[in-house]
Amino acid sequence: MSEKYDASGVPTTGHVWDDDLGDFTNQPPKWWMLGLAASAIWVVVYWIYYPSVPNAAGNSYFKGVGGWSAIKEMEEDKGTVDAVRKKYEDKIKGMTPAAILADSELSEYVKRSGKVLFGDNCAACHGTNGVGTKDKEGLFAPILTDDDWLYGGKIDTIHETVVGGRQGMMTAHKDSLSAQQIDDVAKYVLAMSEEGKEKADTNAAVAAGKKVFEESDCTGCHGPDAKGMQAMGSANLTDKVWRFEGSLDGIKRTITYGVNSGDPMARIAVMPSFKEAGKLSESEIKKLVVYVYKLGGGQPDEAAAPAAAAAAAPAAAPAAK
Ligand code: HEC
Ligand code: HEC
Missing domain, CATH: 1.10.760.10 (Cytochrome c-like domain)
Known part of the structure; x- marks a missing residue:
């Protein structure tokens, strides 16, 4: 044992390394000891007040003398919200x-x-x-x-x-219109969406389609202005908003097979x-x-x-x- 330890006046536990590193037997500070005692007491109080130890069978537990439970607390909160x-x-x-x-x-x-x-x-x-x-x-x-x-x-x-x-309903047209007529009227519908109805009405290329639109049953449901009727949920055909596919093929399919028409190829739309x-x-x-x-x-x-x-x-x- 070297002089350094003797000079401190505090005995070591006997563990000393390298002559200047050792375990001393100093007492911890008083505040620390008090804190330790206080927390030991706190643990006991906490255990007794709140639910804590499970029983040996593991199917129940000590309920605590305070009567607190998470469910009770949740129900009280819910009561406040419900009120x-x-x-x-x-x-x-x-x-x-x-x-x-x-x-x-x-x-x-x-x-x-x-x-x-x-x-x-x-x-x-x-x-x-x-x-x-x-x-x-x-x-x-x-x-x-x-x-x-x-x-x-x-x-x-x-x-x-x-x-x-x-449940919007549009009849299928595969039997009432020819493939050519469906092609024409679909082009007219597309033109109404892309160019507006007035321009489409004067467009020579889609004139045949316009004729089909006016002479078959389209206006009966979509209206003479093709803007749709909200009473039956028939879509506005003059805007750029498409419910179903807005491509030429998509429009042809809608016209050919209809919507909720019972045809296996029909578009389905059920709210x-x-x-x-x-x-x-x-x-x-x-x-x-x-x-x-x-x-x-x-x-x-x-x-x-x-x-x-x-x-x-x-x-x-x-x-x-
Ligand atoms: C199973 C799918 C489905 C569910 C669930 C559904 N809807 Fe719909 N809804 C549709 C379809 C399809 C349409 C369009 C019907 C048509 O084209 O005729 C629609 C149409 C609508 C419309 C009319 C839109 C318009 O442009 O006029 C409103 C409003 C609406 N739904 C509200 C609701 C609300 C609110 C709920 C929830 C309570 C709901 N929907 C649940 C499929 C559904
Ligand atoms: C019995 C009424 C009825 C008839 C007849 C009818 N439609 Fe429709 N059509 C509807 C309804 C209703 C919808 C909207 C369906 C939905 O969204 O649920 C619709 C949708 C459409 C759509 C799809 C629009 C979109 O935004 O995707 C096109 C295109 C269309 N109709 C074109 C025509 C053409 C062209 C004709 C004539 C050959 C015609 N319809 C005849 C009722 C009808």
């Missing part, structure tokens, strides 16, 4: 979607819960937040964020759509009825309607905008865009 919600939920029960929309506090509330409901019930077909989903045949379900509507973007129309479902499915409560449907309206494409009407009610404006022309 806040109840105020809104009670109101919504007795209101129409238009009235909810007119109430800024309620419509803000509904917009948030609507987002979750939409994700659970609608997004599979309409895409996250209503941006639409595409497959190789075009849009699987329409985009709900724009102002292009098959059936209409008024709050009551959207309500009708979600409650009752929709389920959410009232029938019974999956959603009436309040949930109303919330979704307000949510969809607020996605961006909602069109105001008399009931939704009380200020305009006095004007008693007639319903807008179908498929106005």
Whole structure:
């Protein structure tokens, strides 16, 4: 043992290396010892107060004298949230979607819960937040964020759509029109979309198609102006928005086999009825309607905008865009 250790006056445990490195027997500082004792006591108190030790069989545990449990805490929190919600939920029960929309506090509330409901019930077909989903045949379900509507973007129309479902029907033309006629009329439809209806109407190259359009049954459903009729969800054929494939071949297929026509090659477009499915409560449907309206494409009407009610404006022309 060297002099260095003797000079410190503190004995070592006997472990000394290299003459200047050793284990001393110094006591730890008092504050540290107190801290250690306090935490030992804390552990015991904690163990007794809160649920802790499992029993030997492993199927139960010591519940703690404080009566705390994670489930109890969650239920208390949920109770607090439900109490806040109840105020809104009670109101919504007795209101129409238009009235909810007119109430800024309620419509803000509904917009948030609507987002979750939409994700659970609608997004599979309409895409996250209503941006639409595409497959190789075009849009699987329409985009709900724009102002292009098959059936209409008024709050009551959207309500009708979600409650009752929709199923646009276009007859197949494979038997009523020749291949040449289908080719011509498809070219006319394409020209209306690309050049606008007026130009297409004076376009010599598609004149034959125009004649087919006017003389077969097209105008009966799509209207003389080809802008569609929202009452039956027939698409506007003069805009650049395509429900199904907008290529010449795609348009020919739609015309040849129709939509929901029963033909095996027909385009399928079915919006389920959410009232029938019974999956959603009436309040949930109303919330979704307000949510969809607020996605961006909602069109105001008399009931939704009380200020305009006095004007008693007639319903807008179908498929106005
Ligand atoms: C199984 C797929 C599917 C589900 C689920 C679905 N939709 Fe649809 N939805 C469609 C299709 C397809 C159409 C277009 C129907 C047509 O072309 O006639 C449509 C049309 C609509 C329209 C009319 C759009 C317009 O342009 O007029 C609205 C509004 C709508 N859906 C809202 C909803 C809401 C809200 C939900 C959830 C509660 C929902 N949809 C769930 C497939 C679906
Ligand atoms: C019985 C009514 C009916 C008749 C007749 C009809 N259509 Fe349609 N058509 C519809 C409906 C409804 C849709 C929209 C289907 C949907 O989106 O669910 C549609 C969709 C279309 C589309 C697809 C539009 C898009 O955005 O993808 C084209 C193209 C079309 N029709 C052309 C014609 C032509 C051309 C004729 C005449 C040869 C015709 N239709 C006759 C009801 C009809």
